[in-house]
Amino acid sequence: MMEKGEEVKNIQVILRDYITGYPKESDMYIAINTIKLKLPPGSNAVLVKNLYLSCDPTMQFRMRSVQGPLGPVSEYYVPGYPINGFGVAEVLESGHPNFNPGDLVWGTIKWEEYSHIQNPESLFKIQHTDVSLSYYTGILGMPGITAYAALYEVNSPPKKGDQVFISAASGAVGQLIGQFAKMMGCYVVGSAGSEQKVDLLKNKLGFDDAFNYKEEPDLDAALKRYFPDGIELYFDQVGGKMLDAVLLNMKVRGCITISGMISQYNVPQPEVLSNLMHIAGKRLSIKGFTHRDHHHLYPKLMETVLPYIRQKKVVYVEDVAEGLENGPAALVGLFRGRNFGKQVVKVA
Amino acid sequence: MMEKGEEVKNIQVILRDYITGYPKESDMYIAINTIKLKLPPGSNAVLVKNLYLSCDPTMQFRMRSVQGPLGPVSEYYVPGYPINGFGVAEVLESGHPNFNPGDLVWGTIKWEEYSHIQNPESLFKIQHTDVSLSYYTGILGMPGITAYAALYEVNSPPKKGDQVFISAASGAVGQLIGQFAKMMGCYVVGSAGSEQKVDLLKNKLGFDDAFNYKEEPDLDAALKRYFPDGIELYFDQVGGKMLDAVLLNMKVRGCITISGMISQYNVPQPEVLSNLMHIAGKRLSIKGFTHRDHHHLYPKLMETVLPYIRQKKVVYVEDVAEGLENGPAALVGLFRGRNFGKQVVKVA
Known part of the structure; x- marks a missing residue:
C-alpha cells in the first residue's frame, strides 16, 4: 500500500482534439501524469482509485465540439484533458461526510488511475459486493x-x-x-x-x-x-x-x-x-x-436483479479490456461492433 | 319528383385501371348508366340519392392493386366500377328497419348519383340538419x-x-x-x-x-x-x-x-x-x-362541436366542386394541394 500523500504516476486517457465522424484510437492518447494521493486540507472532495470504466455509445458525442443528438444534457470533453464516463471506484480518502475510505462507488469518473472528485454527491455507494464490481457499469448500472x-x-x-x-x-x-x-x-x-x-x-x-x-x-x-x-x-x-x-x-x-x-x-x-x-x-x-429520466427505478432494479444474478437466472456477458492503455481501442471497437457483450475497461 | 321504379340515368365516376404514383384525372372516367329507382321486393337494402362526396387522401391507396400503408383495413376499388368514399345521402326507399325515406345519412357511399346500399348498418343517421349537410363529410364526419x-x-x-x-x-x-x-x-x-x-x-x-x-x-x-x-x-x-x-x-x-x-x-x-x-x-x-380506432368519440364530438358551429366559434372552410363530372379533378387536386379547405364534391 502506498503511503498517503505520496506523488504517484497517474495514467490517463486524454482527448487529443474534437472529433468528426467515428472516434479513432488516434483521437485519444495515453498520458502519464502524477497525482498527489492526498486531499488538500478542508477539501469536500473524495480521492478515488478507479477500478472499472464503462464504454458507452453516447461517449462519442461528448468528443465533438458541436451539440449532438443528446442535446445539451451531457458534459462535453475538453481536448487535452481525460475523458470520463460511468465507472466503479474505491474511495481512498474522503473530505465528504457521505463517504469513507474503503467505500466502493459507481458514477461518472475520469479515465485515469486516480482522481480527486470535487462533487461526490452524484456517486452511488455500492452496497452489494458479492457480485462482480464491473456489473455496476452494466447490469447494475x-x-x-x-x-x-x-x-x-x-x-x-x-x-x-x-x-x-x-x-x-x-x-x-x-x-x-x-x-x-x-x-x-x-x-x-x-x-x-x-x-x-x-x-x-x-x-x-x-x-x-x-x-x-x-x-x-x-x-x-x-x-x-x-x-x-x-x-x-x-x-x-x-x-x-x-x-x-x-x-x-x-x-x-x-x-x-x-x-x-x-x-x-x-x-x-x-x-x-x-x-x-x-x-x-x-x-x-x-x-x-x-x-x-428513470434513475428512480434503481432501487427496484437492484431488488429485482440482484437475486436473479445470485440465482444465475440472468447471465451478463462482459468484454473486459485490461488496463487503461487498452481503453481507447476498446471504446473505438464499440462503434465497429467489436465488443462481445458489455464493453468494460479494467483499470489496474 | 321522379316516380318510383322508373329507370333513370345514373352518372358514375369509374376507376379505369389500378394506378401507380399519383392518381390522375385520366385514371377515372365518367359513365352514364341507368338505375332502377326501386328496391327489389324483400330487399334489406336502402336506395339513396347521393348528395355530397368527400375527397380524402387515403382514397389513392384504394386505387392500387397492392396493399398500401393502410394495410388490409380499407376496401380496394375495382377497375370498371365506381369508386367510393365518405359522403352524405338521402334515403329514397328503405327495406331496412333502421331507415325511412327522407332520412339523411353519412357513411361510405359510391361516387354516383343513386345507389342501392346492401349493408346500410354502417351508415350514420344525421340528426341535426340546421348546419350544412356537407359538414358530415368534414367537421362532423x-x-x-x-x-x-x-x-x-x-x-x-x-x-x-x-x-x-x-x-x-x-x-x-x-x-x-x-x-x-x-x-x-x-x-x-x-x-x-x-x-x-x-x-x-x-x-x-x-x-x-x-x-x-x-x-x-x-x-x-x-x-x-x-x-x-x-x-x-x-x-x-x-x-x-x-x-x-x-x-x-x-x-x-x-x-x-x-x-x-x-x-x-x-x-x-x-x-x-x-x-x-x-x-x-x-x-x-x-x-x-x-x-x-376512435369512432366512439363521435357523440362527444357532436356534443362539443355542434354548439361551436352554431355559435360561430369554429369556422369550417370547404372547397366544393359542383357535379360528379368535376369529381375526378377535385380528388386529384387534393394530392397537389389545389384544394382550399376541405375538398367536397356536391353531386347534384
Whole structure:
C-alpha cells in the first residue's frame, strides 16, 4: 500500500482534439501524469482509485465540439484533458461526510488511475459486493436502468406471448432486455453482427432465436421468417435500415422503444427510411428515452436483479479490456461492433 | 319528383385501371348508366340519392392493386366500377328497419348519383340538419373524429400555453386541430402551401401565425423563427422533410401525433430524414393513428362541436366542386394541394 500523500504516476486517457465522424484510437492518447494521493486540507472532495470504466455509445458525442443528438444534457470533453464516463471506484480518502475510505462507488469518473472528485454527491455507494464490481457499469448500472425502463416504464410492459424483437441484442442493454422479456413469457428474437454473438444469444442468453444482420441481404425477409405474424414490441438501439424493415413488420398498434440509433450517428448521409408512413396506418407508438429520466427505478432494479444474478437466472456477458492503455481501442471497437457483450475497461 | 321504379340515368365516376404514383384525372372516367329507382321486393337494402362526396387522401391507396400503408383495413376499388368514399345521402326507399325515406345519412357511399346500399348498418343517421349537410363529410364526419382524437385521445391533450405546430394546417383536419388547440389556450402555428392558405390561417381561423412552406428554403430556420423555445406538440399529416425539420425543433419530451404523411405517398424515393436520432435524446413520443380506432368519440364530438358551429366559434372552410363530372379533378387536386379547405364534391 502506498503511503498517503505520496506523488504517484497517474495514467490517463486524454482527448487529443474534437472529433468528426467515428472516434479513432488516434483521437485519444495515453498520458502519464502524477497525482498527489492526498486531499488538500478542508477539501469536500473524495480521492478515488478507479477500478472499472464503462464504454458507452453516447461517449462519442461528448468528443465533438458541436451539440449532438443528446442535446445539451451531457458534459462535453475538453481536448487535452481525460475523458470520463460511468465507472466503479474505491474511495481512498474522503473530505465528504457521505463517504469513507474503503467505500466502493459507481458514477461518472475520469479515465485515469486516480482522481480527486470535487462533487461526490452524484456517486452511488455500492452496497452489494458479492457480485462482480464491473456489473455496476452494466447490469447494475446505467445499462441496467435503461433495460428496466425500456421494459417497464417507457411503453406498456410486454405481456406473455408478445412477439419481441431486439437489435444490438448482445450488447450492454440488449442482452438484458432479451432475458427480462423471456422471463415475462415473451417470444424473443435478437439481431447481432457476428455468428459468435448469434450463438451467444441462442445458446447462452436463452433467446428463442437470433440472426446475424450482416448476413441478411433482405432484412424484411429475415424479419418475416422469425415473425410471420408481425412484431408487437421492438427495442431499437440501431435505427437506419433495420428500423425501416421493422416498420414493415410491426403489428397494428405495436410499440417501438428507442434508446439509441448507433447505426446512424456517424454516416455521412443517414439511411433512407421508406416505411415511416406506416406509423399512421399501423397506429404505432414510438417512444424515445434515455436512462436519465428513470434513475428512480434503481432501487427496484437492484431488488429485482440482484437475486436473479445470485440465482444465475440472468447471465451478463462482459468484454473486459485490461488496463487503461487498452481503453481507447476498446471504446473505438464499440462503434465497429467489436465488443462481445458489455464493453468494460479494467483499470489496474 | 321522379316516380318510383322508373329507370333513370345514373352518372358514375369509374376507376379505369389500378394506378401507380399519383392518381390522375385520366385514371377515372365518367359513365352514364341507368338505375332502377326501386328496391327489389324483400330487399334489406336502402336506395339513396347521393348528395355530397368527400375527397380524402387515403382514397389513392384504394386505387392500387397492392396493399398500401393502410394495410388490409380499407376496401380496394375495382377497375370498371365506381369508386367510393365518405359522403352524405338521402334515403329514397328503405327495406331496412333502421331507415325511412327522407332520412339523411353519412357513411361510405359510391361516387354516383343513386345507389342501392346492401349493408346500410354502417351508415350514420344525421340528426341535426340546421348546419350544412356537407359538414358530415368534414367537421362532423371522419376529419372531425380525426382532429378530436388527435387532440384528446392519441397523446395527452395539450395544456394552456403549449407550443403547437400543425402541417397541412388549412386542410380538412388541420384547420380543426388548430382551432380546437387555440380554444385550449395553446400557441398555434400552421404551415400550408400558398399565401392564400396562410392568410386564411392567420386571418380567418385564428392561428397565432402561419407560413408557406413552399417559400421557405430552410424549414429548420422557419420553425426556429416561430418556435424559438421549441415545439411541444406537432400534428403531422405530411411527413418527409417537414417532419425532419420538426425533429430538430422539438422540445425534450415533446409529442408528435401522426395521422398521415401525404408528402411521401407518391414519391419515387422517400425523402431522407436526418434527424430521427433525436427521438431518443429528446425522449420524444410519436404516435400514429387513424380515425378507425376512435369512432366512439363521435357523440362527444357532436356534443362539443355542434354548439361551436352554431355559435360561430369554429369556422369550417370547404372547397366544393359542383357535379360528379368535376369529381375526378377535385380528388386529384387534393394530392397537389389545389384544394382550399376541405375538398367536397356536391353531386347534384
